[in-house]
Amino acid sequence: MIRISLATLAALSIAACDGPREQAGEKADNASGAVESEDSIQSGPAETMGERQDQAEDAVNDAREAQADALEEQADAAREAAEEQAEKLEQQADMARGK
Template identity: 50%
Template structure:
């Protein structure tokens, strides 16, 4: 027997997984755009230009290189935070799914107890009727 809460839980899990997938796609798009200069790299490039550092089209000055490294560190930190958040969401989904399965099992057990109690009650009612001499 699937409870109403169980089916809603599955829908909620599916929605969270879809949102997580969209989030991952957004991160991928951001990563592709990450090939462009980040804010630290841009600031470093300006600092190098102000300091008169000569650089070619495929070379970076020291401040620009440092800025690029800072941009990578920040990007990696964001990715680590996202990964931890995704792991926490996945764990939450597992806990909810486990709870739904346990609740379904308890509902089945409760139904069996009710059926047994009904049968026992009917048998005792018949016994009481026999004691009173009723049919």
């Protein structure tokens, strides 16, 4: 549960900042004259495209994290099932030995 909270916190803190492609787009828009300055409230076409690319990359990373979490849960469930099966086999062995 802590991992989810930390991941959520990290995602929120990153969401507040411009991503690397968006920042590069700001500079490109400024250099091309599409906006008055890098600090302009307006977004130029390169900044907008960069922001979309950053968002797409974030979505891919989120999907990878979700897949990794699902695989970890699957491994935990398989481990637990194996431990239960081992315990049953030990009990059967004990019964066969007359214990």
